[in-house]
Amino acid sequence: MNDETVKALMKQMPAHFADEVLEYHAAHGTAGNIAAFPMVFRFLLPAAALTAAAVFALILLPHKNDEPVQVNSHVPEITELIAVESTDTTASQTTTAEASGTTGTTGTAQTVSRSSLTTTAAHSTTAKTVQTRSANTDGNSGGAQAAVPVQTTDAETEPSAYDPHDILKQFSLGDVNMDGRITTVDGQMILKDWHNVVLDGKETAFSPEQIILADVVDGFLPYDLENPWLAPYEELKTQAPADYPLSLEDAQVIVAYYTRILSNFNMNPNPTKNDYVEFLQIYQKKFEPAVPAEYTDMLMEKTVVISEDDPAQNVNIEEFGLAPIEFSSIEHFRMKEYIFTRIGRTERFNTEVHYSASRINFPDNPYEINIEILTNNEQYIGSFGPTLHYESGIEIINGKHHSNSDQVTGRLAYTGEEPGGAEDILPTQKFWILRGVQCSGDTYINPRSEITVTNTTFEEAKAILDDFFAQSELQYEP
Amino acid sequence: MDGQDARLLALFKQRDEQAIAETQAIYGSVCLGIAKHILRNEQDAEECVNDAMMSVWQQIPPAEPQSFRAYLMTVTRNLAASRLEQRNAQKRGGGVQPVSIESDAPDLTAPGADPAEHAEASELSALLERFLNALPQRDRIIFIERFWFYKPEAEIAANYGLSPGNVRVKLSRMKKKLAACLKKEGYHE
Numbered sequence: 001m002n003d004e005t006v007k008a009l010m011k012q013m014p015a016h017f018a019d020e021v022l023e024y025h026a027a028h029g030t031a032g033n034i035a036a037f038p039m040v041f042r043f044l045l046p047a048a049a050l051t052a053a054a055v056f057a058l059i060l061l062p063h064k065n066d067e068p069v070q071v072n073s074h075v076p077e078i079t080e081l082i083a084v085e086s087t088d089t090t091a092s093q094t095t096t097a098e099a100s101g102t103t104g105t106t107g108t109a110q111t112v113s114r115s116s117l118t119t120t121a122a123h124s125t126t127a128k129t130v131q132t133r134s135a136n137t138d139g140n141s142g143g144a145q146a147a148v149p150v151q152t153t154d155a156e157t158e159p160s161a162y163d164p165h166d167i168l169k170q171f172s173l174g175d176v177n178m179d180g181r182i183t184t185v186d187g188q189m190i191l192k193d194w195h196n197v198v199l200d201g202k203e204t205a206f207s208p209e210q211i212i213l214a215d216v217v218d219g220f221l222p223y224d225l226e227n228p229w230l231a232p233y234e235e236l237k238t239q240a241p242a243d244y245p246l247s248l249e250d251a252q253v254i255v256a257y258y259t260r261i262l263s264n265f266n267m268n269p270n271p272t273k274n275d276y277v278e279f280l281q282i283y284q285k286k287f288e289p290a291v292p293a294e295y296t297d298m299l300m301e302k303t304v305v306i307s308e309d310d311p312a313q314n315v316n317i318e319e320f321g322l323a324p325i326e327f328s329s330i331e332h333f334r335m336k337e338y339i340f341t342r343i344g345r346t347e348r349f350n351t352e353v354h355y356s357a358s359r360i361n362f363p364d365n366p367y368e369i370n371i372e373i374l375t376n377n378e379q380y381i382g383s384f385g386p387t388l389h390y391e392s393g394i395e396i397i398n399g400k401h402h403s404n405s406d407q408v409t410g411r412l413a414y415t416g417e418e419p420g421g422a423e424d425i426l427p428t429q430k431f432w433i434l435r436g437v438q439c440s441g442d443t444y445i446n447p448r449s450e451i452t453v454t455n456t457t458f459e460e461a462k463a464i465l466d467d468f469f470a471q472s473e474l475q476y477e478p
Numbered sequence: 479m480d481g482q483d484a485r486l487l488a489l490f491k492q493r494d495e496q497a498i499a500e501t502q503a504i505y506g507s508v509c510l511g512i513a514k515h516i517l518r519n520e521q522d523a524e525e526c527v528n529d530a531m532m533s534v535w536q537q538i539p540p541a542e543p544q545s546f547r548a549y550l551m552t553v554t555r556n557l558a559a560s561r562l563e564q565r566n567a568q569k570r571g572g573g574v575q576p577v578s579i580e581s582d583a584p585d586l587t588a589p590g591a592d593p594a595e596h597a598e599a600s601e602l603s604a605l606l607e608r609f610l611n612a613l614p615q616r617d618r619i620i621f622i623e624r625f626w627f628y629k630p631e632a633e634i635a636a637n638y639g640l641s642p643g644n645v646r647v648k649l650s651r652m653k654k655k656l657a658a659c660l661k662k663e664g665y666h667e
Contacts, residue, residue: 006625006653008563011556012602015548017610018555022508022547024619099505 167209176210483546492537498531505547516558516628517565522665526561530554555626601606609659611654620645621652 171178176189189210482504489497509530513523515595530553535641543549623629624645635645 003625003653006656007559007628009602009656010606010622010626011559012599013552013605013606013610013626014624015543015546015552016545017618018551018626019548020546021619021622021627024615 171209176206178209487538487542487546488536498535501531501534501550501578502527505550508547509550512551512554512627513558516555516562522541522561523558526558527554529557559628602665605659609656614657615633617648617652620648624649 171180175181189206486497486501489500506527509527510523513526513530514520517523517526524541531548533553534550537553541549610621613621616638620634623634624631631645631649634640638645640648
């Protein structure tokens with residue numbers, strides 16, 4: 001069910017709920033009106049939220065669960081991860097429960113308490129301080145534990161059927177596969193679902209019970225508040241590469257890192273190549289198959305440099321095979337987050353740009369079109385699709401940087417908050433569509449060939465664009 | 479209903495045109511805010527609010543809302559949403575609305591609704607009531623703000639001290655629950 005469907009459905013919402021919202025805000029002294037929230041607070045408040053979450057975690061978590069959380073040694077668990085990768089909810093519950101059973105034979109285990117985990121995250125640059133001890137000293141880690149029966153999801157249709165307290169009596173927060181232990185598998189599942197929902201816009205694969213148990217990551221992010229700009233992958237580097245796949249702690253650090261990177265990008269309209277590379281490095285540690293660093297550098301070099309010097313050659317990005325998908329994933333992440341934070345607003349959409357085969361995937365749409373546009377021989381890259389919020393005022397990050405008020409004197413098509421305005425592009429402006437990429441979910445469907453249009457009036461250009469969209473729709477194959 | 483709303487309602491029932499002026503004065507900014515959030519265009523929003531006032535004028539009487547404020551907001555919201563749908567359809571070129579449960583769902587505030595449609599809308603409304611009531615209050619507020627008031631996720635996140643990702647996850651989960659509720663009741667997307 002997409003957002004538009006829900007919005008339409010909500011036409012039937014009983015009116016008293018709208019009243020409740022206003023009264024709720026009146027009672028809590030919060031932003032009850034629906035005026036646009038000042039821009040600056042949207043940047044600052046997420047940080048404040050993280051601060052609050054971390055503080056809350058510091059206060060709450062040490063008391064929430066006195067039992068130590070076991071984090072198994074990473075290396076032997078690769079087989080578990082393979083099992084987890086393939087999965088829908090039900091299958092993963094079964095498979096991971098089995099896999100967890102096998103990890104019980106692992107010779108050593110690391111045990112870390114929640115309090116130490118949180119404390120470490122709050123004040124140090126080290127990812128974690130774990131106390132290693134032999135399995136023999138830990139009665140729980142030496143052998144396989146009996147698998148706890150996995151509950152069915154039939155009761156999902158009744159939101160009130162789930163009482164977090166009841167579930168937490170049986171399982172610990174974070175024990176997403178409900179096998180009685182918190183292991184790498186749980187961390188991977190949490191991270192995978194977080195990725196699915198937040199980055200890819202998919203529906204959660206978790207059952208309501210799992211969701212309750214997954215909230216350990218969702219709500220409580222370990223965060224180095226003292227030094228928020230520390231490159232988080234340095235924290236991860238405290239482990240040898242063989243430590244990967246990741247543990248729950250790693251997952252938490254990475255989630256925090258994503259948030260931090262996002263904040264970084266939010267505040268920095270001109271991220272450098274190094275920013276991207278850093279992002280790639282952390283990203284590819286998490287998502288296999290990892291592209292070697294030199295390959296990544298080459299990709300970045302080629303993409304960035306070419307987009308500055310000769311945008312037309314951007315199409316050559318395909319020669320990197322897998323890499324464009326990896327690369328586009330990052331863009332995809334940025335775009336998605338940005339769109340979600342900006343869509344529907346009246347402020348200028350002025351810091352987000354992508355410069356080649358980026359992939360835009362909105363949960364509200366099965367696919368989106370990304371088009372790059374060059375006007376007046378100045379690189380002016382815009383992206384818009386059938387429902388993509390678009391305003392002029394885009395600044396180029398890696399292209400020729402200019403403000404829209406100078407060299408680009410007319411607005412590109414689709415001005416205003418919703419696509420389709422398009423009144424004030426200069427009628428005689430040259431208008432090239434370099435290429436569009438049609439994508440769906442994780443699939444890179446249809447790189448399109450170049451379309452060149454010159455010396456068009458706006459109406460002519462718009463007609464071509466509309467035709468482009470129409471063709472794209474026809475060619476869409478889910 | 480408080481005295482103010484009762485008085486407004488009485489004015490409408492008496493067909494006193496002062497009703498519209500006073501409603502505008504009291505609730506105009508709230509309605510305009512709702513419309514602006516949905517339509518993202520000042521002029522369209524103002525027109526929408528005017529339409530809403532006119533719609534209320536036409537519907538009361540005979541309509542007798544329990545909460546005049548909520549009723550007015552609902553009319554405004556639904557008019558704005560319909561206007562947005564029309565605008566988007568025009569931009570897509572064909573003007574053809576996608577067929578789905580929502581497009582069949584009539585606006586209860588519309589006069590002369592077909593009885594069958596009205597019954598279905600009532601069922602949907604009851605289902606939504608149950609669904610929303612089953613949510614924790616804050617989640618419910620978040621859900622309504624996102625899908626009824628059209629608030630952006632980032633704004634909701636900022637208001638509640640959550641990360642945008644967290645809000646997104648919450649909404650995704652709630653949508654999933656709603657979809658399950660609908661499916662259980664025999665609705666299909």
